[in-house]
Amino acid sequence: MLDFEIKKKNGLMRAGEITTPHGKIMTPAFIVAGTKAAVKAMSVPQVQDLGGQAILSNTYHLMLQPGVSVIAEAGGLAKFMGFDGATFTDSGGFQIMSLPKVKIKNDEVIFRSHINGEKLTISPRISMQAQHQIGADIHMAFDCPIGYGSTDTARENAEKTLRITHDWAAQSLAEHSRLNAEHLVRGENTQALFGVVQGGEFEDLRAKSARFFASMDFDGFGIGGMYVAEKSRKFLQIVDEILPDEKPRHWLGMGAEPIDIFTGVELGIDTFDCVAPTRQARNGALYTFSGRLNIGNAKYKTDFAPIDSECQCAVCQGGITRAYLSHLFRAGELLAFTLASIHNEFFVVNLTSRIRQSVLDGSFRELRDNFLGKYYNT
Ligand SMILES: [Zn+2]
The missing domain is CATH 3.20.20.105 (Queuine tRNA-ribosyltransferase-like)
Structure with missing residues (x-):
């Protein structure tokens, strides 16, 4: 029960x-x-x-x-x-x-x-x-x-x-x-x-x-x-x-x-x-606070920033850079899937936790408008 x-x-x-x-x-x-x-x-x-x-x-x-x-x-x-x-x-x-x-x-x-x-x-x-x-x-x-x-x-x-x-x-x-x-x-x-x-x-x-x-x-x-x-x-x-x-x-x-x-x-x-967070991850599509990023884009080959510097996931906080992830995808290394999946799954799980907190403290609309405004660049 x-x-x-x-x-x-x-x-x-x-x-x-x-x-x-x-x-x-x-x-x-x-x-x-x-x-x-x-x-x-x-x-x-x-x-x-x-x-x-x-x-x-x-x-x-x-x-x-x-x-x-x-x-x-x-x-x-x-x-x-x-x-x-x-x-x-x-x-x-x-x-x-x-x-x-x-x-x-x-x-x-x-x-x-x-x-x-x-x-x-x-x-x-x-x-x-x-x-x-x-x-x-x-x-x-x-x-x-x-x-x-x-x-x-x-x-x-x-x-x-x-x-x-x-x-x-x-x-x-x-x-x-x-x-x-x-x-x-x-x-x-x-x-x-x-x-x-x-x-x-x-x-x-x-x-x-x-x-x-x-x-x-x-x-x-x-x-x-x-x-x-x-x-x-x-x-x-x-x-x-x-x-x-x-x-x-x-x-x-x-x-x-x-x-x-x-x-x-x-x-x-x-x-x-x-299933989207891990499926997208395997396609190199990564969530960031300012919208979706595609790691296959050539500009990331030498971008030594984390996927998202605001993200608290083990990948972004662990020194993994866009350039390294870009290399793993291009080289067909299986680790690429794991790192990208950890980031994407963390993103949605923790976004939902933040939303939960905003329901509890009455700030849901503020969080929604701020978050979606930045994510969809409106
Ligand atoms: Zn991350």
Whole structure:
């Protein structure tokens, strides 16, 4: 189970504390993406050193590799990774529905492994059983993202996939409750389940989905199918005005640009995750307080300043220069990925901590305007 305490609320935004069996998450918090039980190019101590409070892994990927029974035998996801903190799993719905030739039959999804082409089946029940074996603290209900069955018109498709998502949410919750009862009998920790609000880009469907989930006994909520703040703003507002205050809300796979983080917090999101900080890092795109920097630019070859002299990360404070990083990227040295990832992940995790502090002390708008003004050079 999950304990969520709101410390300060202002409009929709709030600062709080989620307590899981593996530790607390001070919210709003950026949850570090560790899709395959690994944060790309980074070790777990590096993630913890930069302030990463929780890691989110993907059920689909872990089912294929190494298989959920291996993780269960290790003592659960956190132990398997050697991570001393809270963990999340998403249901795998999004990844599976993105595969080619996916079929839904009687609440089961038939698909082929992207690794070896093997024909496999997943369902809400199978996803919940897998998530319980993986043993993260917070699970997501198995949902049906809107992209499925693209021959329909957008509206029909959104209505159909929302009906499926709601049916599957009820099935996920029933199976989750049954598995939690088994944990209790064995004297184990119970696990938390978030229902995932969908509805695409339709205000009424978003509201309908939020009302559906608000009426059910989930421990919190995921919000899926929205990526960037500009397009998501009104949908986040509709959804968060309906969802009950006392349960945490996680924005699944948001954009991770500073504006997305500020907007999410302002509209009542408590936790969010995104693969972008490490993905961008591997492409040499680095966050700085005055905007994005691309280390591939020739002018950095002899620039002996840190990535960002204001940044407090281990790389910027440890004597690593733009010139050195530029060299590592050009030379194809793997260290480039690690150093760039530490900097980027630190940037978003700590920006979110600063935003949390600003919610607590009432300076959110001032921080947002100053930060975004400088970042986007407006
Ligand atoms: Zn840095």
